[in-house]
Amino acid sequence: MNRYDVVIVGAGPAGLSAAIEAAKNGMKVVVFDENSKPGGQLFKQIHKFFGSKEHKAKIRGFKIGEELLKEAYDLGVEVVLNAIVLSLHGEKELTVKVNDEVRHVKGDAVIIATGASENMVTFRGWTLPGVIGAGAAQTMMNLNKVRPGNKILMLGSGNVGLVVSFQLMQAGCEVVGLVDAAPRIGGYGVHAAKVARTGVPFYLSHTIVEAEGTDHVTGVTIAQVDEKFQFIPETEKHFDVDTICLAVGLSPMSQLLKNAGCKIVEDPKRGGVVPEVDELGMTSIPGVFAAGDVSGIEEASSAMIEGRISGAAVSEYLGYITKEELEEKIKVNEAALDSLRQGMFAPKNRGKLVEKTDEGIDVSMNLLKKGFVADEEIERFPGVTHRVGIHPVMECTQNIPCNPCQEACKKGCISIGSNITSLPIVVENSSCINCGMCVASCSGQAIFLVDEDLGDGMATVTLPYEFIPLPKEGTKGKGLGRDGKPVCEAEVVSVKNMKAFDKTNLLTIKVPKEYAMKARFFKAV
Amino acid sequence: MDESRRIKEHPIFGITEEKKEVHFTYDGKDIVGLEGEPIAAALRAAGVMVHRHTKKRDEPRGIFCAIGRCTDCVMIVDGKPNIRTCVTPLVEGMEVKTQYGVSDRPAG
Amino acid sequence: MIISNDRLRDIGEFIPQPDDDILICRCEEITKGEIRRACHDGIFTMEEMRRYLRNGMGLCQGQTCSKLVKGIMARELKISPLDLEPATSRAPMRPIEMEIYARDGGNVG
Numbered sequence: 001m002n003r004y005d006v007v008i009v010g011a012g013p014a015g016l017s018a019a020i021e022a023a024k025n026g027m028k029v030v031v032f033d034e035n036s037k038p039g040g041q042l043f044k045q046i047h048k049f050f051g052s053k054e055h056k057a058k059i060r061g062f063k064i065g066e067e068l069l070k071e072a073y074d075l076g077v078e079v080v081l082n083a084i085v086l087s088l089h090g091e092k093e094l095t096v097k098v099n100d101e102v103r104h105v106k107g108d109a110v111i112i113a114t115g116a117s118e119n120m121v122t123f124r125g126w127t128l129p130g131v132i133g134a135g136a137a138q139t140m141m142n143l144n145k146v147r148p149g150n151k152i153l154m155l156g157s158g159n160v161g162l163v164v165s166f167q168l169m170q171a172g173c174e175v176v177g178l179v180d181a182a183p184r185i186g187g188y189g190v191h192a193a194k195v196a197r198t199g200v201p202f203y204l205s206h207t208i209v210e211a212e213g214t215d216h217v218t219g220v221t222i223a224q225v226d227e228k229f230q231f232i233p234e235t236e237k238h239f240d241v242d243t244i245c246l247a248v249g250l251s252p253m254s255q256l257l258k259n260a261g262c263k264i265v266e267d268p269k270r271g272g273v274v275p276e277v278d279e280l281g282m283t284s285i286p287g288v289f290a291a292g293d294v295s296g297i298e299e300a301s302s303a304m305i306e307g308r309i310s311g312a313a314v315s316e317y318l319g320y321i322t323k324e325e326l327e328e329k330i331k332v333n334e335a336a337l338d339s340l341r342q343g344m345f346a347p348k349n350r351g352k353l354v355e356k357t358d359e360g361i362d363v364s365m366n367l368l369k370k371g372f373v374a375d376e377e378i379e380r381f382p383g384v385t386h387r388v389g390i391h392p393v394m395e396c397t398q399n400i401p402c403n404p405c406q407e408a409c410k411k412g413c414i415s416i417g418s419n420i421t422s423l424p425i426v427v428e429n430s431s432c433i434n435c436g437m438c439v440a441s442c443s444g445q446a447i448f449l450v451d452e453d454l455g456d457g458m459a460t461v462t463l464p465y466e467f468i469p470l471p472k473e474g475t476k477g478k479g480l481g482r483d484g485k486p487v488c489e490a491e492v493v494s495v496k497n498m499k500a501f502d503k504t505n506l507l508t509i510k511v512p513k514e515y516a517m518k519a520r521f522f523k524a525v
Numbered sequence: 526m527d528e529s530r531r532i533k534e535h536p537i538f539g540i541t542e543e544k545k546e547v548h549f550t551y552d553g554k555d556i557v558g559l560e561g562e563p564i565a566a567a568l569r570a571a572g573v574m575v576h577r578h579t580k581k582r583d584e585p586r587g588i589f590c591a592i593g594r595c596t597d598c599v600m601i602v603d604g605k606p607n608i609r610t611c612v613t614p615l616v617e618g619m620e621v622k623t624q625y626g627v628s629d630r631p632a633g
Numbered sequence: 634m635i636i637s638n639d640r641l642r643d644i645g646e647f648i649p650q651p652d653d654d655i656l657i658c659r660c661e662e663i664t665k666g667e668i669r670r671a672c673h674d675g676i677f678t679m680e681e682m683r684r685y686l687r688n689g690m691g692l693c694q695g696q697t698c699s700k701l702v703k704g705i706m707a708r709e710l711k712i713s714p715l716d717l718e719p720a721t722s723r724a725p726m727r728p729i730e731m732e733i734y735a736r737d738g739g740n741v742g
Binding site for chain 2: 034128129136214467
């Protein structure tokens with residue numbers, strides 16, 4: 001048997017962060033992960049993260065994974081892959097299957113960071129090849145570099161469904177529609193808006209009737225549902241698709257903790273069956289901790305902070321740091337965690353309809369129902385102003401914990417203030433120099449640089465663009481509205497791509513000036 | 526080798542790094558895949574959708590979770606049944622067969 | 634937990650539904666109808682259900698279906714899913730070949 005100061009199960013954002021913190025404090029750490037690659041789901045996340053600097057905001061998920069892994073290895077953390085933990089019992093002893101042998105391992109403390117598994121829904125044909133989880137789609141395209149399908153229907157409008165839809169398009173797949181039985185979009189409005197403006201239709205209050213095909217999916221029928229989620233007759237719509245992607249939520253993978261005898265509770269606000277934990281993540285068994293999605297479904301950003309807290313907590317539990325040192329670390333991390341748990345999408349607001357922003361502005365109902373803010377609604381948000389000359393237009397309309405735009409603008413044009421969930425505002429008398437950093441830094445791709453009047457009846461709109469092929473200067477096409485429908489003629493007048501933009505290209509299109517506040521995407525014809 | 530499903534270029538990852546090609550068989554047919562990629566990825570790239578037929582209902586199944594959890598994508602690999610193809614790396618010369626129940630032959 | 638185990642509670646007649654033939658447990662191929670009917674046979678807990686129908690006892694060990702089974706049982710038993718205790722989780726947490734398990738030398742090495 002091998003003994004470690006702390007044994008961590010799961011090498012995702014929480015597990016690795018915990019390992020880093022514990023190793024920094026001088027502990028001998030091992031991390032087991034059943035996958036062949038570490039990083040959990042981070043390496044499948046190719047979008048820029050929300051949050052603030054300390055949450056690694058505006059860095060793409062897979063880069064965060066690389067950073068965490070490097071830090072862990074540099075600190076001498078032992079990461080054992082293809083290692084399946086079979087049991088956790090008694091005196092913090094684990095049996096782990098590694099290759100073709102069963103190893104016995106003991107930790108003076110144990111941190112369980114096993115993450116979550118995908119929920120599923122059933123419908124006729126749901127077992128057909130071609131019906132896949134959203135995670136499967138991400139694995140296929142972002143890790144294996146194979147398109148999961150060509151024409152895809154997405155079920156689920158939470159952040160996973162929205163983000164994966166966008167990623168499918170980035171991988172060159174066609175997304176025929178985004179469907180959700182709920183009457184409102186579940187994820188961030190900005191994630192929905194960047195999908196909607198490319199022309200993907202949203203079908204809220206709809207769900208799948210049937211997946212069609214004999215050997216594999218060849219089509220799908222959806223229909224509208226009433227408030228009791230019953231199909232409304234004669235509302236069926238059919239799509240020819242080869243793939244149906246399911247993104248209907250996550251459940252904590254707490255089985256190992258249950259196996260160990262930890263007190264388990266069912267808490268819908270935390271996403272399902274979770275261990276009872278104290279503020280440091282310690283379960284009912286002293287020395288056994290839980291961190292990340294396993295103790296409540298949240299974002300990877302929160303999982304990393306929870307990991308750090310539990311890493312510090314085990315260090316104190318075994319005497320590697322003092323109580324005072326622990327308190328110091330907790331103070332910093334709790335503040336960061338608290339800021340992530342604010343705003344409209346905070347765990348406490350789960351399932352609630354928030355109708356007004358913190359600023360007292362009516363939330364866009366179009367955004368919740370169709371995925372985009374309607375032209376007549378956009379003007380009421382503080383990031384949307386009209387100026388002479390070029391200026392940022394921030395179509396950020398919900399209170400979410402994110403503020404990289406504020407720092408991105410070195411000219412001080414953008415302000416969020418001390419409350420990270422406040423809507424960004426354009427600072428009076430500031431002067432935009434058209435550097436584009438705000439556009440590239442916005443993880444929600446919600447910032448545009450607009451010059452509303454060039455003097456010749458035309459205007460320019462600079463928009464973020466993360467697709468291939470990248471249109472070239474001089475390319476003619478259509479300006480698409482927020483709803484993804486063509487609204488005007490448009491010509492690409494500039495394409496910018498700098499290292500600091502981190503793969504977000506800045507496309508500047510010239511449109512008739514009456515479309516300056518309407519055209520938000522470009523499609524070459 | 527049918528390349529249509531492989532992502533050659535990606536807006537975030539750029540040009541996909543070339544990997545060594547390996548040959549394997551799927552139900553006796555020669556297929557080319559990339560060394561070390563999951564068997565399921567090579568099959569999907571080659572257009573194979575059905576990995577197995579279930580025991581009771583004889584229904585087709587394929588990739589579902591792609592992370593080794595749901596076990597729907599299991600096949601017979603080098604004579605061993607129940608191999609999760611989504612997490613098993615492809616090796617030159619592998620013999621991959623459709624699984625029927627737990628056998629390599631359709632029932633009856 | 635106690636409510637779900639109240640055997641004297643009347644849950645009414647089994648009424649067939651059009652989607653009773655839809656599979657819930659993908660591994661053991663157990664349908665919605667079978668699970669619903671089992672409730673009327675007197676199966677009131679998730680633990681009993683697994684033993685009765687073998688749902689969640691296949692290769693994936695209930696990782697895909699347990700939440701679905703819970704929902705169906707709760708509706709049939711007319712209780713909240715929160716009142717149904719999840720089935721026991723025991724080692725091994727993942728399927729493992731018997732020969733590997735058998736070779737386990739305990740604490741050696």
